[in-house]
Amino acid sequence: MKALAAGMIAVALPFAASAQVEKFALDPFHTVPYFEIDHLGFATIRGRFAKPTGSFSIDWGAKTGTAEIVIPTASVDTGDPDRDGRPRTRDEHLRNPDFFNAAEFPTMTYRATAVKFAGDRPDVIEGNLTLLGVTRPVALKIERWRCGPDPRTQGKRYQCGGNATGAFKRSDFGMKFGLPTAIGDEVNLWMSFYGFRQ
Amino acid sequence: MTQELLSNPAVQGGVAPFVVALLVALVLARAQLAGLAVLAAFLTCTYFVAGFQLTPLTALRKVLLVVVAAGLLAVLLDFAFRPTRVGFALVAVGCAAASLWAFGPVIATRPGAEAWRLGAVVAVSVAFMVGFSMRVLASDGVRAGAAALGTGLGVGVAAIIGASASLGLQGISLGAGAGAFLLPQMIRGKKAFAGATLTLPAMLIGALLACAAMVLAELPWHAVLVLAAIPAVAALPLPRSAPAWAQAVLCTLYTLVVAGAACALAWPASQ
Numbered sequence A: 001m002k003a004l005a006a007g008m009i010a011v012a013l014p015f016a017a018s019a020q021v022e023k024f025a026l027d028p029f030h031t032v033p034y035f036e037i038d039h040l041g042f043a044t045i046r047g048r049f050a051k052p053t054g055s056f057s058i059d060w061g062a063k064t065g066t067a068e069i070v071i072p073t074a075s076v077d078t079g080d081p082d083r084d085g086r087p088r089t090r091d092e093h094l095r096n097p098d099f100f101n102a103a104e105f106p107t108m109t110y111r112a113t114a115v116k117f118a119g120d121r122p123d124v125i126e127g128n129l130t131l132l133g134v135t136r137p138v139a140l141k142i143e144r145w146r147c148g149p150d151p152r153t154q155g156k157r158y159q160c161g162g163n164a165t166g167a168f169k170r171s172d173f174g175m176k177f178g179l180p181t182a183i184g185d186e187v188n189l190w191m192s193f194y195g196f197r198q
Numbered sequence B: 001m002t003q004e005l006l007s008n009p010a011v012q013g014g015v016a017p018f019v020v021a022l023l024v025a026l027v028l029a030r031a032q033l034a035g036l037a038v039l040a041a042f043l044t045c046t047y048f049v050a051g052f053q054l055t056p057l058t059a060l061r062k063v064l065l066v067v068v069a070a071g072l073l074a075v076l077l078d079f080a081f082r083p084t085r086v087g088f089a090l091v092a093v094g095c096a097a098a099s100l101w102a103f104g105p106v107i108a109t110r111p112g113a114e115a116w117r118l119g120a121v122v123a124v125s126v127a128f129m130v131g132f133s134m135r136v137l138a139s140d141g142v143r144a145g146a147a148a149l150g151t152g153l154g155v156g157v158a159a160i161i162g163a164s165a166s167l168g169l170q171g172i173s174l175g176a177g178a179g180a181f182l183l184p185q186m187i188r189g190k191k192a193f194a195g196a197t198l199t200l201p202a203m204l205i206g207a208l209l210a211c212a213a214m215v216l217a218e219l220p221w222h223a224v225l226v227l228a229a230i231p232a233v234a235a236l237p238l239p240r241s242a243p244a245w246a247q248a249v250l251c252t253l254y255t256l257v258v259a260g261a262a263c264a265l266a267w268p269a270s271q
Helices: A002-019 A090-095 B002-006 B009-027 B034-049 B059-079 B085-107 B112-137 B141-161 B165-188 B195-215 B221-228 B244-266
Strands: A021-026 A032-039 A043-048 A053-059 A064-072 A107-118 A121-131 A134-149 A158-169 A186-197
Touching: A053 A107, A064 A121, A107 A134, A134 A186, B002 B009, B009 B034, B009 B165, B034 B059, B034 B141, B034 B165, B034 B195, B059 B085, B059 B195, B085 B112, B085 B195, B112 B141, B112 B195, B112 B221, B141 B165, B141 B195, B141 B221, B141 B244, B165 B195, B165 B244, B195 B221, B221 B244
Parallel strands: none
Antiparallel strands: A021 A053, A021 A186, A032 A043, A032 A186, A053 A064, A064 A107, A107 A121, A121 A134, A134 A158, A158 A186
16 A cells, blocks of 8 residues: 555646746736837937747746747837937937847847756846847846736736846947947946737 | 047048058059958058957947958969859859958847848849959959949948948048059059959948948948949959050940939938
8 A cells, every 4th residue: 555655646746846847838918028228328218129039847845947048130119219300210220230230130039048046036037039140148127027827817817027128248248339439338238028928 | 630630521531541452553563462452441441440459349349350251262262262153152152251251240130121132232243243343343454443432432421321430431442442442553554453452452441331321321222232332343344555544434334324413313312
């Protein structure tokens, strides 16, 4: 009898472990990566990207996880959509080879390599950002995190959401236009994210 | 202070390329390599705005490789063997193939009809500008220099209108290099040797930058075709008895009219 119980536990253990791994699909409408950068040494300009796709998973037992987010570079938006007599808008300039080169690199990607927990919630994501075909490590600090039923679906859908921040130097990715004085090198990131449990 | 000066776009695209190109034109004139001034100007500007790293091998880095290879080929063409009419055609077709190697992967991501149109404009404009210039303008240092000057300024301004300032600076650096090639001729009153050493890299740089502004930025395709006509107008009649400086000014005016037309075509497309 004891042997049978031990056998059943041994068989069930992997399932128990996998039950602690939850997978989430990113909500493209509420996951918004923002960036800010120095402009001419006078002001900080902010921009954002629309409709990223991706997923993340959390292993609550092992306190680790995975994450991947794919961001369409052509969606860059700094709030300058109209030409108003100018040949091009700032956002059109940002899509071209001086900056994001969206025709050649339509997406940039962030892939986590490690998720570190603080207590029972993820705290820091270590990963690689691929921008303009160059991959460099970038860490994201999870500043806010909450999981629970989505109130918009009367609790039928389960979601996790929060905010993350990070920083990198754009010159590390070969984006050198306007350096060193016109446009800053240091890019600060701030993003809201939501994931729906699958 | 120095860093601020060197980060000034006017220095990166105009002053520094002109100074380097003038040195090259003066030092290498006796060796009949003064035409390399335009390549030196382009590389000077590229150093400032993009650097020389080649990985990942993007379209613009392929352009850099193609242009440097063309500079080496041009020296061989002038001094190792003189190409025939068929030889000029082969070089032009080879340049068109190299340009498709550079831009093909990006063009292939566009919808069918647009991809074919962009590919055709790239191949035709590169082949014509290189082939025509080598065949018709290479024997006349003033005409070849004026064609390069008009092409550089036209492509530079059109690229800026097409939303790429770095491509614009590189185009203007080509114009600065051509100006440095023309200036000693205008002062001395004697035409310099142009040959493939000037015409091949100059027209390839101009054509590839225009195509880059079309494929990677927003320069309209018909503006690229008008820019490609610049070498043709540099072959228009000039008063033979006029001094070299007057011929250079007149021929440059011819090319700038066409360059201006291309920029005008680029502008309404942006409204």
